[in-house]
Amino acid sequence: MAEALATCDLARVLEQVRLVRGWSQGELARAVGYSQSWVSRVVNRQQSLTVDQVREVAGRLEIPIHLLRFADSAAPERGAGPTRRREFGRAVAAAALASAPAARSQRADVDENTAQTLRAITGGQRRLDAASPSRDLARGAVAHVELTGRTLMRAGRTPYAPQIAAAASEAAGFAAWLHADMDDAGSARGYYRTAVRNARLAGEPLLCAYMLGSLAAFETDAEDAASGLALTGEAARLLGTGVHPTAAAWLACMRAMAHATLGDAPAADQEIARAERAVARSDNTDPPWPWVFPFTPAKVAGYRALTGVRLHRPDEARAAFGEAFGRAAPSAKQGASLMIELARTRADAGDVDEAFSLAAESLRIAVRFRSDRLVSRVRRFRRAYRGPSARCVKELDEQLAATLT
Incomplete structure (x- = not known):
C-alpha cells in the first residue's frame, strides 16, 4: 500500500x-x-x-x-x-x-492485549450466531473484519503482528460463514480467502489448515467437490504428520464429504474410517486452537450420515443420524440443516409424507432465521424429487412460493 x-x-x-x-x-x-x-x-x-x-x-x-x-x-x-x-x-x-x-x-495503540481483545469480539459474535439470523450479525461481523484489517496494518512489523493476523483470520472466517448462510457465495468465498491469507501471515499452520478446510467444505456444499478435495489436500500438507487427532479426524471428514459428493463411495468410506480411528485415540482430549471442542465419535457419525445421504444409502444414513444426534439437541439452525438431510434419506426410502414434513419444518426455521442457505437447500431437495405428486408436495410448493414472494 x-x-x-x-x-x-x-x-x-x-x-x-x-x-x-x-x-x-x-x-x-x-x-x-x-x-x-x-x-x-x-x-x-x-x-x-x-x-x-x-x-x-x-x-x-x-x-x-x-x-x-x-x-x-x-x-x-x-x-x-x-x-x-x-x-x-x-x-x-x-x-x-x-x-x-x-x-x-x-502503532503505539497496538500491544500484547490487542489480539486477545479482537478475538473476544469474534467469540461473542459466534455465540450469538446459534440463535440469531445471519443478516442481523453480518454488518457487525464485516465491520469487525475491517477493524482487524486496519489494526493489522497499524501493527506493521511489531512483535504483535502475527497474533493480530490470526485474530483477523478468525474474524474473516466468521464473516465468510455468515455470508454462506445468506447464500452470498461470492462474498463468502472472498472472506474465506482473506481468512486463509491472514492465517498465512500469522504463521499458524493449524489455523491455515482450518480455514482451508472450511473453504473446502463451502466449495463442496456449493457442488464443486473437486475444488474441495484440492483444498483439503493443501490443508493436509500444512498439517503434516503427528497432527492432533481432532484436526486429523475433522479434515478426514471434509475429504469424505467431497468424495461422497463426487460419488466415490470407497474413498468416502476410507476417510470416515480414518476419522473414527483418530477420535478413538487416547490423546483426543483438549482440542488444539482454533478448534473449540474435541472431535468425538458422535460428530464422526454425523458426517457418516451426511455421506450416506450423498451416496443414496438411506438406511445407513438414518442409523448414523440417530447415533449422532440421539442424545444431543442441536441448535435451531443446525437442526434445520439436519432435517433437510433427513428429508433426503426419507425420500430415498420412499417415505414421501415424512420427507416433505421434515422439509417443511426446515423451511419454517429457515424463514424464521432468514437463512437463504437453508432455503436454497429446501429448494434443492424439492427439485431433486421425481416421485408422484401428493398433498404434502403441493403444500411445500405453496410454502416455497410464499417464501420467495
Whole structure:
C-alpha cells in the first residue's frame, strides 16, 4: 500500500483496500459510490481518474489525507493535463514518504492485549450466531473484519503482528460463514480467502489448515467437490504428520464429504474410517486452537450420515443420524440443516409424507432465521424429487412460493 501511495497508483490502492477489508468488488463499488463496472475498469487500468475522482474516492475510503497531501493548495486545477498530473504524482510520492514516521507512530495503540481483545469480539459474535439470523450479525461481523484489517496494518512489523493476523483470520472466517448462510457465495468465498491469507501471515499452520478446510467444505456444499478435495489436500500438507487427532479426524471428514459428493463411495468410506480411528485415540482430549471442542465419535457419525445421504444409502444414513444426534439437541439452525438431510434419506426410502414434513419444518426455521442457505437447500431437495405428486408436495410448493414472494 505504501508503494502504491508513493506512486499515486490508485488502481493498486483500490485493490489493496478491497483485499485488506475482505470486500467483493461489488462491495468496494458501493463504498466508493461508483458502479462495479467502473471499479473493474479502474482496477484493470482501463479507466483513468480525474483529480476530483481521486479526492472523492480517497475520502470515501477514509484514506488519511496526509498520506496523499491532497489539499487544495497541492492539487492541480480541474482539467489539468497529463504533465500536471505527473507533477501531482511526484508530489504525492514525496508526501507519502515524508509521512512514514507519522504512520509508524500510530502503532503505539497496538500491544500484547490487542489480539486477545479482537478475538473476544469474534467469540461473542459466534455465540450469538446459534440463535440469531445471519443478516442481523453480518454488518457487525464485516465491520469487525475491517477493524482487524486496519489494526493489522497499524501493527506493521511489531512483535504483535502475527497474533493480530490470526485474530483477523478468525474474524474473516466468521464473516465468510455468515455470508454462506445468506447464500452470498461470492462474498463468502472472498472472506474465506482473506481468512486463509491472514492465517498465512500469522504463521499458524493449524489455523491455515482450518480455514482451508472450511473453504473446502463451502466449495463442496456449493457442488464443486473437486475444488474441495484440492483444498483439503493443501490443508493436509500444512498439517503434516503427528497432527492432533481432532484436526486429523475433522479434515478426514471434509475429504469424505467431497468424495461422497463426487460419488466415490470407497474413498468416502476410507476417510470416515480414518476419522473414527483418530477420535478413538487416547490423546483426543483438549482440542488444539482454533478448534473449540474435541472431535468425538458422535460428530464422526454425523458426517457418516451426511455421506450416506450423498451416496443414496438411506438406511445407513438414518442409523448414523440417530447415533449422532440421539442424545444431543442441536441448535435451531443446525437442526434445520439436519432435517433437510433427513428429508433426503426419507425420500430415498420412499417415505414421501415424512420427507416433505421434515422439509417443511426446515423451511419454517429457515424463514424464521432468514437463512437463504437453508432455503436454497429446501429448494434443492424439492427439485431433486421425481416421485408422484401428493398433498404434502403441493403444500411445500405453496410454502416455497410464499417464501420467495
